[in-house]
Amino acid sequence: MDRILLGHGSGGRLMHQLIGDYLAPGFDIKTLDDAAVLDNINHNRIAFTTDSYVVDPIFFPGGDIGSLAINGTVNDLCMVGARPLFITVGLIIEEGLEVNDLKRVLSSMRNAAKNADVRVVAGDTKVVNKGKADRIFINTSGIGILEDGIDISGSRAVVGDRIILSGPIGNHGIAVMSEREGFVFEPPVYSDTRPLNRLCLEMLSFTKEIHAMRDPTRGGLATTLKEIANASGVGITIDEESIPIDPGVKGACDILGFDPLYVANEGILVAFVRPDIAEALLDKMRNNPYAKEARIIGEVIEKPEGTVLLQTAIGGRRIVDMLSGEQLPRIC
Numbered sequence: 001m002d003r004i005l006l007g008h009g010s011g012g013r014l015m016h017q018l019i020g021d022y023l024a025p026g027f028d029i030k031t032l033d034d035a036a037v038l039d040n041i042n043h044n045r046i047a048f049t050t051d052s053y054v055v056d057p058i059f060f061p062g063g064d065i066g067s068l069a070i071n072g073t074v075n076d077l078c079m080v081g082a083r084p085l086f087i088t089v090g091l092i093i094e095e096g097l098e099v100n101d102l103k104r105v106l107s108s109m110r111n112a113a114k115n116a117d118v119r120v121v122a123g124d125t126k127v128v129n130k131g132k133a134d135r136i137f138i139n140t141s142g143i144g145i146l147e148d149g150i151d152i153s154g155s156r157a158v159v160g161d162r163i164i165l166s167g168p169i170g171n172h173g174i175a176v177m178s179e180r181e182g183f184v185f186e187p188p189v190y191s192d193t194r195p196l197n198r199l200c201l202e203m204l205s206f207t208k209e210i211h212a213m214r215d216p217t218r219g220g221l222a223t224t225l226k227e228i229a230n231a232s233g234v235g236i237t238i239d240e241e242s243i244p245i246d247p248g249v250k251g252a253c254d255i256l257g258f259d260p261l262y263v264a265n266e267g268i269l270v271a272f273v274r275p276d277i278a279e280a281l282l283d284k285m286r287n288n289p290y291a292k293e294a295r296i297i298g299e300v301i302e303k304p305e306g307t308v309l310l311q312t313a314i315g316g317r318r319i320v321d322m323l324s325g326e327q328l329p330r331i332c
Helices: 013-027 065-078 099-116 171-181 197-206 220-232 247-256 275-285
Strands: 036-041 044-053 083-094 119-128 136-146 162-165 210-214 235-239 270-273 295-301 308-311 317-320
Touching: 044 065, 065 083, 065 099, 065 136, 065 197, 083 099, 083 197, 099 119, 099 136, 162 275, 171 247, 197 210, 197 275, 210 220, 220 235, 220 270, 220 308, 220 317, 270 275, 275 295
Parallel strands: 083 119, 235 308
Antiparallel strands: 036 044, 044 136, 083 136, 162 270, 162 295, 210 270, 235 295, 308 317
């Protein structure tokens, strides 16, 4: 590899190669979950995460870069079982950004933080020359705390686990793409950006037997499942007919030739849970407004290790791999 490509930020195979070959070894990072879990910090367990948001356009149906930044940070903490508490915000603003647009983004961040019951406690602002950025980029870091007995990681899925998906896939990616390209779909598609901390709290209050959890953002559901299969050394089988997809997303994907399994999401989660509690947990989740369409979509199998198999609607089976290349750049 001589140069960085857009595909290296896709969430798919190229990004994992970049992280695995350069970034993780460079900092001696062993676990690639959505947040780091730090034990024995003054007798507390702390979760810490950081993320950057470069979505184009910055305003899209159902959200904007501001709400996306807050919700995405909250959700990354939740995926290791933490209760999010504090967020820092760094703004990189391109010269010429309209002040009204900045005010709109800041208002959205404030409202999203209030909705998620987290506090923005520090930040930084830089302005770069016109043409050296794209209106505004946002970097965030987040801190949360974990209760004892919670041990959730992409490397902890075990054979027999049932896989629960909390809602329909593909909404965020299609919403952003439609705004970017000026497409109009019927019915309309809106981003699913939203905080999942209350849903996760309800799930963990019901049971701590959640082995792995992830929000399938860049690279979509397919890439997330492949990541977990690789990290846990297991196989995964999923049922195509069990995966909820809204009509607008399905129609858009059919027209544009996208596979919804690879389209980004920002307000759903996938959880790997013990089989004897899966149905009861599913019933509990469906009481939350963000998980009314939750379903069991598959299970963990022993072999083939590191492989995701899709049982298709027509009765066949196919291997589901990571996203290759870049399907929708600048999606978060």
